[in-house]
Amino acid sequence: MTTPKHFDNSQLEAAIQRTRDGDTDAFVSVVRQFEVPLRAWLAGHAPPGIDVDEIAQRTFVAAYTRLDDYQADTRFDAWLFAIARYQLKTELTRLRRLADYHARYAPDLLQRELQKRGAEPPELFATRLDHLQTCVDSLADHLRRFVTWRYDEEIPLEEMAARSGRSVAAVKKQLWQIRQKLQQCIEARMTTAEGGAT
Structure with a gap:
């Protein structure tokens, strides 16, 4: 010191x-x-x-x-x-x-x-999945890459950190923020769909 x-x-x-x-x-x-x-x-x-x-x-x-x-x-x-x-x-x-x-x-x-x-009825679950795919597609490329690594390729956090040049903690935080963003996107789309159906 x-x-x-x-x-x-x-x-x-x-x-x-x-x-x-x-x-x-x-x-x-x-x-x-x-x-x-x-x-x-x-x-x-x-x-x-x-x-x-x-x-x-x-x-x-x-x-x-x-x-x-x-x-x-x-x-x-x-x-x-x-x-x-x-x-x-x-x-x-x-x-x-x-x-x-x-x-x-x-x-x-x-x-x-x-x-x-x-x-929830099965059709509502299916609708949620559709919205999820749309929301994932709407993510910026660098964010969608994290989703692909984690959920499609099931890459460990340590490898994701190495690939992105970040710490494991930073990768965890990024994934949490992405999940929050996707959740908000899905809820917004569900609300819009319900409004249009009434």
Whole structure:
């Protein structure tokens, strides 16, 4: 957790001051110097499932917006890593709350949804499938590729991450967002169809 040797403290402090003076490009050089050690530290402290790149990005954004709080000629690395610890702690708290919510409510919600779907007439189920295909076809190419990989080719998440150049956590998040998008699309089309039938 130290300033990289090839970037001495006077250069660092000068870049921080230029950033404070309005030169946003100066902060890019600060990020470049610390992004590798910061990501390495996060990778060593974050549990599986945490998107280290996302936390690192949030840390740098927070540092940039709070740069006036940093006291010049002190330990910038310690200050930056303290922000990273806070960002990681915040994310862990969010995930724990989310897991607790799902543990409490997901089984009940799933059961209700299954009961609702089970009571649907077969033709309505077929209509839903038709709408699903239309909604999948309407996705942008890069999103439809994820659907194909996961559900048609049944490619593991790790391989999807390697193919797309993302972390496994980022791929999971992308799939969740796609499922949400498809669900909204299907519901919208079902509502439109019901409106047209009345």
